[in-house]
Amino acid sequence: MLKDLMNQKNEKMNTTKSLYRFIHRHKSVSKIDMQTEFKIPLSTLNRMLDQLETMGLIRKSGLSDPNGGRPRVLYEILPTAGYIFGIAISRSHVTVLLLNLRFQVVGEKRFIVTRLHTPNKTMKEIQKQIQQLLAEKQVDKDQLIGIGIGAVGPLNREKGMILNPEAFPAEGWLNVPIKDIIEDALSVPVSLNNGADLAVLAEYYFQYPRVESILYCTIGYGLRCSFIQEGSLLNKKDGDASSYGHIAIEAINGRPCSCGKKGCLNTYVTFDAIMDSIKPNDLPSFQPVENIAEYLVSEIRNDNPIVKEAIMNSALYLGIGIANMVKILHPKIVVLDGQLVHAYQDYYLEVKKAIQENRINQSNDILEIRMNSFGEQTTAIGAAVQIYHEKI
Ligand SMILES: [Zn+2]
Incomplete structure (x- = not known):
C-alpha cells in the first residue's frame, strides 16, 4: 500500500518517495529518464525500483523504442495501491467520489441538499456514503490516502471549517468544523478548500497544464x-x-x-x-x-x-x-x-x-x-488531486 511507503520516517527512503512521485507524475517512465532526473548510479536505482515493485506500488508497463534503438523498459504506478475520496459540497447537492491513484473515478454517490440538510445531517450522510462506497468497491479503509473536500466559502482552510456561507437551504451552517468531524469519524486525513478553487485546479491539472x-x-x-x-x-x-x-x-x-x-x-x-x-x-x-x-x-x-x-x-x-x-x-x-x-x-x-x-x-x-471538462464531478476530482499532493 502507498500509505506504507509514505509512513516510513527513515530519511534514506526520501529519494524512493521522490522516485515514486516522479513515476506518478510522468505516467510511464524509463530508467534512463529516472537516472537523468535523480543522478544516481544504476545499482541504486535498481534497488529502489525493486523495493517499490515488492511493495506493490509500481509495475513494468511495457517497452518504448524512442529512436529505433534498443527498447527500454517502462515503469508505471499501480493505480490500486491506494484510494482517495474527493467530495464537493454545494448549496444544491453533494458529490462523493472514490478515486484510485490515477484519479480515475471508481465509485460515485450524490445527494440533493434540501431544507433538512443541516450540517449534522449532511456530515452523517457523507460518512454513510463513504462507507457504502468502500463496501461496494471492496476497498479497505486502510488503503485510503485521504479525503479532499471542496465546499462553498468563506472558509478557514487551516482549521478545515466552513464559516458563514450564503444561501444554504437549512439552518446551522455557521462555523462548521468539517475537517474535524470527518477525521474523527473515519480516522483518515481530510483537507478542505474552496470548491471553485479545486475545480480550476482539476481543469489545470488534467486538461490545460x-x-x-x-x-x-x-x-x-x-x-x-x-x-x-x-x-x-x-x-x-x-x-x-x-x-x-x-x-x-x-x-x-x-x-x-x-x-x-x-x-x-x-x-x-x-x-x-x-x-x-x-x-x-x-x-x-x-x-x-x-x-x-x-x-x-x-x-x-x-x-x-x-x-x-x-x-x-x-x-x-x-x-x-x-x-x-x-x-x-x-x-x-x-x-x-x-x-x-x-x-x-x-x-x-x-x-x-x-x-x-x-x-x-x-x-x-x-x-x-x-x-x-468533468461535469458535476469537477470540484470533487480537484479535491482528490489536492489531498493527494498534500499527503504524497
Ligand atoms: Zn452584492
Missing part, C-alpha cells in the same frame, strides 16, 4: 469564480470565491443585493435572481418551488417559454460580468460551469457570445471559452 491562466466561473445559487496563473491559485485568505458575484453591473438603479449594495451581478444571474424575474402571474400554474435548480432544469426540458426567456435574459448579464473579470485578469481560457450551462445549450452559447462581445479585444487576443 500548459495554459498559463484559466478563469473558472460556476453559476448556480451564487456566482463563484477562481483563477489560476501558472499553477498558482489566486485565492483569498478566507477561501471565499463568491465576491466576484458582487461586481456592480447596475450600481445606481440596480436590484437590491444581499450584501446591502445595489445592482450586483448576483442579482441578475443566480437561480434566485432568475426566479425573482419571473412574475407569478406570468405562470398560471406557478407554485413556490423548494428546489429552484431542479425546477429551472425541468422547465427547460418542458420547453417553458417564460422560464427560458428569464434564463436567456440573465445570460447577457453573466457574459458582461465575466467580460469585466477578463479585462482585469487576462485569462487565456474561461471555463463555464453550472447546472444551466450543462442543461441549456442556448444559454451557454449566449453567455459565451456576451463575454466575447463585451471584453476588450485590442490585440486580437484569442480567448477560448469552454464548458468544464
Whole structure:
C-alpha cells in the first residue's frame, strides 16, 4: 500500500518517495529518464525500483523504442495501491467520489441538499456514503490516502471549517468544523478548500497544464469564480470565491443585493435572481418551488417559454460580468460551469457570445471559452488531486 511507503520516517527512503512521485507524475517512465532526473548510479536505482515493485506500488508497463534503438523498459504506478475520496459540497447537492491513484473515478454517490440538510445531517450522510462506497468497491479503509473536500466559502482552510456561507437551504451552517468531524469519524486525513478553487485546479491539472491562466466561473445559487496563473491559485485568505458575484453591473438603479449594495451581478444571474424575474402571474400554474435548480432544469426540458426567456435574459448579464473579470485578469481560457450551462445549450452559447462581445479585444487576443471538462464531478476530482499532493 502507498500509505506504507509514505509512513516510513527513515530519511534514506526520501529519494524512493521522490522516485515514486516522479513515476506518478510522468505516467510511464524509463530508467534512463529516472537516472537523468535523480543522478544516481544504476545499482541504486535498481534497488529502489525493486523495493517499490515488492511493495506493490509500481509495475513494468511495457517497452518504448524512442529512436529505433534498443527498447527500454517502462515503469508505471499501480493505480490500486491506494484510494482517495474527493467530495464537493454545494448549496444544491453533494458529490462523493472514490478515486484510485490515477484519479480515475471508481465509485460515485450524490445527494440533493434540501431544507433538512443541516450540517449534522449532511456530515452523517457523507460518512454513510463513504462507507457504502468502500463496501461496494471492496476497498479497505486502510488503503485510503485521504479525503479532499471542496465546499462553498468563506472558509478557514487551516482549521478545515466552513464559516458563514450564503444561501444554504437549512439552518446551522455557521462555523462548521468539517475537517474535524470527518477525521474523527473515519480516522483518515481530510483537507478542505474552496470548491471553485479545486475545480480550476482539476481543469489545470488534467486538461490545460500548459495554459498559463484559466478563469473558472460556476453559476448556480451564487456566482463563484477562481483563477489560476501558472499553477498558482489566486485565492483569498478566507477561501471565499463568491465576491466576484458582487461586481456592480447596475450600481445606481440596480436590484437590491444581499450584501446591502445595489445592482450586483448576483442579482441578475443566480437561480434566485432568475426566479425573482419571473412574475407569478406570468405562470398560471406557478407554485413556490423548494428546489429552484431542479425546477429551472425541468422547465427547460418542458420547453417553458417564460422560464427560458428569464434564463436567456440573465445570460447577457453573466457574459458582461465575466467580460469585466477578463479585462482585469487576462485569462487565456474561461471555463463555464453550472447546472444551466450543462442543461441549456442556448444559454451557454449566449453567455459565451456576451463575454466575447463585451471584453476588450485590442490585440486580437484569442480567448477560448469552454464548458468544464468533468461535469458535476469537477470540484470533487480537484479535491482528490489536492489531498493527494498534500499527503504524497
Ligand atoms: Zn452584492
